[in-house]
Amino acid sequence: MDDLKTTTKDKMQKSMDSLLHQYSKIRTGRASASILDDVRINYYGQPTPVKQLCNISIPEARTIIVQPWDKTTLADIEKAILAANIGITPENDGNVIRLPFQPLTEDKRKNIVKSIKKLGEDARVAIRNIRRDANELGKKMKKDSEIGEDEEKKLLKELQDITDEWIKKIDESEKAKEKEIMEV
Secondary structure, eight states, X not given: OHHHHHHHHHHHHHHHHHHHHHHHTSOOSSOOGGGGTTOEEEETTEEEEGGGXXXXXXXXXXXXXXXXXXXXXXXXXXXXXXXXXXXXXXXXXXXXXXXXOOOOOHHHHHHHHHHHHHHHHHHHHHHHHHHHHHHHHHHHHHHTTSSXXXXXXXXXXXXXXXXXXXXXXXXXXXXXXXXXXXXX
């Protein structure tokens, strides 16, 4: 019974981590190095994350500077950033690549908030699906006489409490990200 609760919590934690990772990639009008997490270039035949090939700094709130350790990769990094379609046009001066973030318009902010809400709802659905699967296992345990009726009711209530806790965390992170986006 405790194994089922632990497994359920772990799965719900992974759903939350996935949501937070997706939120970290959403442009807020402020520079964030996490938008380069999935940008890779072909470096000596290996798809290599850009973050492993250069120094990434944020000197101002709306600028990221990408300074490769190997200057021969500069053009490849620029192409990879363009191909990643992150909504920023890189500026290459021969030594570094600058990524200037434009301030978000009101319409763009509202669209981003819509996508945040959709990601949050998808995470809530995932949490509920995990709860449903755990509930089915609990009912199966009762049917197989591994636990009694009282233990089953207690387990289902605890699973619901765990679910409510994770839904609340999703709601809080969604509100925080929405507030960050709508800030001018």
